[in-house]
Amino acid sequence: MHVHVNAAESVDGKLSTRDREQVAISGPADFDRMDELRAESDGVLVGVGTVLADDPALTVKDDERRDRREQVGDPPNPARIVADSRARTPPDAEILDDAAPTYVLVSEAAAEGDVAALSAAGATVITAGSSRVDLPAAFDRLEGHGVERLLVEGGGELIFSLFESGLVDRLTVYVGSVVIGGRDAPTLADGEGFTDPDAFPSLSLTDVERLDDGVVLTYDAEAAEA
Template sequence: MHVHVNAAESVDGKLSTREREQVAISGPADFDRMDALRAESDGVLVGVGTVLADDPSLTVKDDERRDRRERDGEPATPARIVADSRARTPPDAEILGDAAATYVLVSEDADEADVAALSAAGATVVTAGSGRVDLPAAFERLEDHGVERLLVEGGGELIFSLFDAGLVDRLTVYVGPVVIGGRDAPTLADGEGFTDPDAFPSLSLEDVERLDDGVVLTYDAGAEEQ
């Protein structure tokens, strides 16, 4: 599986405010770039925190891109995927709508009633790991469902976990012209963090592109070489 992480952050590296409220960091050109990335993917993954905070649909918006996917024999929108260890995704979340297939990745410790509610709402529940979702194992299961090109859209806890597991192949970051601040505001890679410099993920800068009033940084994260 090829894993592409895409995110938008402020100049000071924040994804949103300390209240975890949605903030307009990028503009129309970057939204279109993100939509194009979705259209090129088999699945779009977010963490449950993103679902609870933003209730995204994660669909392809552009009609031409949707039509092109259908002409190629693919669903108009790629599968929506949530990393949700404790099955906290609300059964009425937008991500569970009928616009595309939805997979919820849970751990063995998820409440059985919550898992059943998600299944009843139309989700395919993938169980992997104890306590927290075992991402490598879950990704193998997703590959069995045809997900070979995975786009990850956040949040910071999930992105850190992916880097920690050595699963990231490509990283694109839009850096917008705003300063958010706040020591408790979410960043691109939250979680426990790395303490050993030798464990820091090594990135290779491939491209810098000016877009709207910010820049898009594209990195090779090297997971395929590990």
């Protein structure tokens, strides 16, 4: 599986405000770039925090891009995927409509009733891990459902976990010309953080593009030394 993380952050590295409120960091050109990334993907993954805060649809917006997908035998929209260890995704969430298949990745700690409610709402629930989602194992299961090109759109806790597990192949970051501030505002990679410099994931900057009033930075993950 090829895992591509895409995010938009302020110039001081924040994804949103300390109240976790969605902020317009990029503009129309970057929204169009993101839509193209979705159109090129088999699945779009977010953490449950993103679902609870924003209730996204995670669908391809452009009609021509949906048509292009269908012309090559793909469904009009990629699968929607939520990393949700305790099955907190609301059964009436936007991603559980009939626009595309939805997979919810949960752990064994998820309550049976919540898992059953998600299944009844149309989600395919994948259980991997005891207290938290075991991402490598869950991704293996997703590959069995045809997800080979995965786009990750946040949030910071999920992105850190992906880096921690060595699962990121490419990172694109839109850096907008705005300062949000706040020590408690979410960043690109939250979670516990790395303490050993030898464990820091290595990235290689492959492209810089000016877009809207900001820049898009593209990085490829460097292979770990044996």
